[in-house]
Amino acid sequence: MSTENVFSSDPLFRDLDAEVTGTEIESLCMRCHQNGTTRLLLTRIPHFKSIILMAFECPHCGLRNNEVQSGEAIQEYGQTCELRCTCKADLSRQVVRNSTATISIPEFEFTAPPATNSTLTTVEGLVMRFIEDLASDQEQRKEAxxxxxQAIENLLEKLRVALTLPEEDTGVAAFTFVLDDPSGNSYVENLCAPMSDPKLKIHHYNRTRDQMIQMGMLNPDADDAQWNEREKQLIGQKRRIDIREEMEAAKKIMLAARQATEAQEILTFPANCSSCNIPCETRMQMVDIPHFQEVIIMSTTCESCGYKSNEVKCGGAISPKGKRITLKVEDKDDLSRDILKSETSSFKIPELDLDMLAGTMGGRFTTIEGLLNQVHDELKSRIPFLGGDSAESDRKERFIQFLNRLKDASDGNVLPFTLTLDDPMAHSYIQNIYAPDPDPNMLNEEYERTFEQNEDLGLNDIVVDNYEQGNQAN
Known part of the structure; x- marks a missing residue:
């Protein structure tokens, strides 16, 4: 390998085209112990992101070996996708199944363990593969x-019936397709992208000890003390924003902190990097936003691997009511307004057909223009089924048009539009440029939280009156 290639500024993984070339490395043949040749190709393929193609050939004994490995980083959290299948269109949804993913259908008490390799297929394709695998040895089981x-025959009958869903959507789920991947790199197609899909629910979770061992992230011989220490570090962690966005967000956060007060001390405490687990420092400061409340800004930078992250948390007590903020953006000056979107806040822009659920993108402190740019980049990079040759042309074209409208809105070319922040915790904020007077273009509404919202926020289980009597009763 030449020195020019080692120190090249070109990206390591590139799109597969005519200009992408492989790298040849002299390697030891494990059969004859002579030197053979390994060819490496690092590229990006739609749906699978970054992959490593390897081909070994020995000219002495003729041994050949080909491998495909994922070059994508393991996500910070595991991910579970739950799909309610009600019609034929759901069976045709594309699925990226990583080699670490488990598939289950709770109604049939069926679970498929992780596969030996990653695949791109559909829900119907996976169910048909399960049927073929289960039916292959039935003749031998019948006698032995x-x-x-008989138990497998009953399951096969249920799986075959699952493939006979009606063409029209009845609204009644025939079965639930659950894809659980601790690496976070598996996906189920969202037919309503970029809007939320009412049939598809995505949950993120901290990995268990067994899952960490399965993916090679934890030594199986590690004692309980080491695991418990890591588990403590994972508790309370929230979703991180992408490194490409972090530089801009960190600048915004630090500028706001300096403008708010220079007298307050920036607290520094030790932590472990969530990417490489090397000790690093986390900085925290309380910032008072005028006419709003105090917020907690935390920033972590790892000098070892370069990983950076930041979080914005709202301080103070829990509001007794939720809050909905509606702003009519009429000119480019409105795009420069500061906006604090908490993790519990959803936001939508009806004119752009944009509706982001609570928890999407985590907490952000930026401007309206910056938030729209971040949404654009997130959607462009994180919706895998609208790129590549397998994407339907009509849906792909609609998605491209949506991204263009979103970019035009962030540039001020699509005005006016209405931005609505709906936060059941009332921890979100849009700058009032007329403060302390009311803003004629902004409407603030308070509302009573529903039981479901309190349940999602964990407020129904909080007991603040006579809690000592409740503990004694338990």
Whole structure:
């Protein structure tokens, strides 16, 4: 390998085209122990993101070996996708199944363990593959294990019926397709992208000890003390924003902190990097936003691997009511307004057909223009089924048009439009440029939270009156 390639500024993984070339490395053949040649190709493919193609050939004994490995980083959290299948269109949804993913159908008490390799297929394709695998050895089971044979036959019948869904959406789920991937790199197609899909629910979770061992992230011989220490570090962690966005967000946060007060001390405490687990420092400061409330700004930078992250938390007590802020953006000056979107806040722009659920993108402190740019980049990079040759042309074209409208809105070319922040915790904020007077273009509404909202926020289980009596009763 030449020195020019080692120190090249070109990206390591590039799109697969005519200009992408492989790298040849002299390697030891494990059969004859002579030197052979390994060819490496690092590229990006739609749906699978970054992959490593390897091909080994030995000219002495003729041994050949080909491998495909994922070059994508393991996500910070595991991910579970739950799809309610009600019609034929749901069976045709594309699915990226990583080699670490488990698939289950709770209604049938069926679970498929992780596969040996990653695949791109559909829900119907996966179910058909399960049917083929289960039916392959039925003749032998019929004689040797009749009870097992009958149980598998009953399951096969249920799976075959699952493939006969009606063309029209009845609204009644025939079965639930659950894709659980601790690496966070598996996906189920969202047919309503960029809007939220009412049939598809995505949950993020902290990995268990067994999952960490399975992916090679934890030594299986590590004692409980080491695991408990790491588990403590994971508790309370929230979703991180992408490194490409962090530089801009960090500048905004530090500028706001300096403008708010220079007298307050920036607290520094030790932590471990969530990417490489090397000790690093986390900085925290309380910032008072005028005419709003105090917020907690935390920033972590790892000098070892370069990982950066920041979080914005609202201080103070829990508001007794939720809050909905509606702003009519009429000119480019409105795009420069500061905006604090908490993790519990959803936001929408009806004119752009944009509706982002609570928890999307985490907490952000930026401007309206910056928020729209971040949404544009997130959607462009994180919706994998609208790129590549397998994407439907009509949906792909609609998505491209949506991204263009979103970019035009952030540049001030699509005005006016209405931005609505709906936060059941009332921890979100849009700058009032007329403060302390009311803003004629902004409407603030308070509302009573529903039982479901309190349940999602964990407020129904909080007991603040006579809690000592409740503990004694338990």
């Amino acid at each position: 294990m009749p009870d097992v044979y």
